[in-house]
Amino acid sequence: MPFDYYRRLHQWQKRIYQQSDGIVKVELPCVEMLHDTVTALQRALEEEDRALIQRLSNQLAQGISHQLKIPTLQVKVLARRPSDDWGELHGLYEPAEKSGTARITVWMRTAKRKQVVAFKTYLRTLLHEMIHHIDYEYFRLRESFHTEGFYKRENYLFQSLTNSAKPSVPFQYELSLSSGQNK
Numbered sequence: 001m002p003f004d005y006y007r008r009l010h011q012w013q014k015r016i017y018q019q020s021d022g023i024v025k026v027e028l029p030c031v032e033m034l035h036d037t038v039t040a041l042q043r044a045l046e047e048e049d050r051a052l053i054q055r056l057s058n059q060l061a062q063g064i065s066h067q068l069k070i071p072t073l074q075v076k077v078l079a080r081r082p083s084d085d086w087g088e089l090h091g092l093y094e095p096a097e098k099s100g101t102a103r104i105t106v107w108m109r110t111a112k113r114k115q116v117v118a119f120k121t122y123l124r125t126l127l128h129e130m131i132h133h134i135d136y137e138y139f140r141l142r143e144s145f146h147t148e149g150f151y152k153r154e155n156y157l158f159q160s161l162t163n164s165a166k167p168s169v170p171f172q173y174e175l176s177l178s179s180g181q182n183k
């Protein structure tokens, strides 16, 4: 925990910080329903199809929101990351204004080389911004801090969305063993 940062927080913020740090999972009831969207998103990134990346990113964000029964939001995919002395901006979350819709902005190209970002980086950025949304709308936190718990939730969501029904390595090993014995 960045101690100086924490020390400067108000008492009510410290309570939220502690609460946020204690939540390590985001469980989606039917996460496997979103695996096809994730696979299609990977392909769209490889093909550098911005319109399709945006459509699939919205589909994913809406699917997650729907499963958690929270208000949905809009994802905007822009081309080149903004950059400055502080570095590059990967993503941005804007909470809903009164009666409006929350919005996520993600960039699909790096600032320096203008390359399309790697799929895993893209997905992690999108999910990072989704966790901010989930913090506010699902966990009802008044602020969304970058706590260790926050990154664990982000990672948990990433893992559950990318772990398809493929057999794991030990399982494949077992299969090849038994086919060997049958020879």
Ligand SMILES: [Zn+2]
Pocket: 128, 132, 146
């Ligand atoms: Zn953030």
